[in-house]
Amino acid sequence: MTPQHVIDFANAELAPVEFETNDPQAVDTPYTARSWRHFVEPSKKATGGIWEAPPHLERCECDYDELCHLLEGQVRLTDSDGVSREFQAGDTFVVAAGFKGTWENLTKVRKVFMILRG
Numbered sequence: 001m002t003p004q005h006v007i008d009f010a011n012a013e014l015a016p017v018e019f020e021t022n023d024p025q026a027v028d029t030p031y032t033a034r035s036w037r038h039f040v041e042p043s044k045k046a047t048g049g050i051w052e053a054p055p056h057l058e059r060c061e062c063d064y065d066e067l068c069h070l071l072e073g074q075v076r077l078t079d080s081d082g083v084s085r086e087f088q089a090g091d092t093f094v095v096a097a098g099f100k101g102t103w104e105n106l107t108k109v110r111k112v113f114m115i116l117r118g
Contacts, residue, residue: 045117052110073109
């Protein structure tokens with residue numbers, strides 16, 4: 001059993017949501033991601049869970065804050081000024097609202113995420 005108001009992300013019964021991103025304006029190549037949304041609280045505009053996707057490059061304009069903890073893989077984030085940084089499994093970072101640039105999965109990536117919308 002899990003205490004009330006505690007959410008276990010290891011819940012094997014939660015089915016993933018699968019979605020394809022194939023807009024050539026947004027991505028270099030179509031890809032299918034899977035997301036297990038363990039925590040969804042519309043009144044707080046918050047969503048948290050596990051996300052995984054294969055290698056791809058996606059152009060982003062973030063209007064939300066996202067905390068990421070990489071469980072597997074490696075990503076490169078590059079801002080609109082061309083400044084980039086790579087993160088790998090074990091790293092934790094926030095992509096803050098206002099980020100414009102690219103998110104590139106250099107390998108298959110699996111991450112824990114928490115999104116807060118303003």
